[in-house]
Amino acid sequence: TRVLQPGAHEVGGHRLRLLGLGGHTGADLAIFDEKTGVLFAGDLVFYDRALTTPNSPGLDVWLKDLDTLQALPWKQLVPGHGPLASDAQPFVQMRDYLGWLDGLMRDGAARGDDMAEMIRSPIPERFAGISLTRYELIRSVSHLYPRYERQQLQRLP
Numbered sequence: 001t002r003v004l005q006p007g008a009h010e011v012g013g014h015r016l017r018l019l020g021l022g023g024h025t026g027a028d029l030a031i032f033d034e035k036t037g038v039l040f041a042g043d044l045v046f047y048d049r050a051l052t053t054p055n056s057p058g059l060d061v062w063l064k065d066l067d068t069l070q071a072l073p074w075k076q077l078v079p080g081h082g083p084l085a086s087d088a089q090p091f092v093q094m095r096d097y098l099g100w101l102d103g104l105m106r107d108g109a110a111r112g113d114d115m116a117e118m119i120r121s122p123i124p125e126r127f128a129g130i131s132l133t134r135y136e137l138i139r140s141v142s143h144l145y146p147r148y149e150r151q152q153l154q155r156l157p
Helices: 059-070 089-111 115-119 133-152
Strands: 007-011 014-021 028-033 038-046 076-081
Touching: 014 059, 028 059, 038 059, 038 089, 059 089, 089 115, 089 133, 115 133
Parallel strands: 038 076
Antiparallel strands: 007 014, 014 028, 028 038
16 A cells, blocks of 8 residues: 555564665566565576566666675575575576576677577577576567667668
8 A cells, every 4th residue: 555665664573675676677676584584586586497578678787686686695585486595596597597698689689680590599408497498588589689689780871
């Protein structure tokens, strides 16, 4: 019944830090319980599941958000998708996947590949065990690749 703003809030004897971020949708919320060290990362962190990109403002923004979250003194991570974690592996996996996806689309746009070629790109072996990788690659290319293509276009005078 009320709009919450980023910052600290007391709820049930817990000091919760609400973080307004934006890498996944442009308007993402993560919650850090300062008392227990639990970080509710929401869909900013996918673990052992391919990430979705329907409204992402850019993979660079998402990477900065991961830096912000990982820098918190968290002890337990609750990702938006995937198992709980008490180590940094979800962040490592996310950075690796985001870096691969960004490089794939950047290189494809530089070569002039079309979207059909991009969605047929091979999935690296290290991502083969991540759930929905092919499906989400297809979706990510449709969501993000036009932006990469526009960045490659040169305007004629």
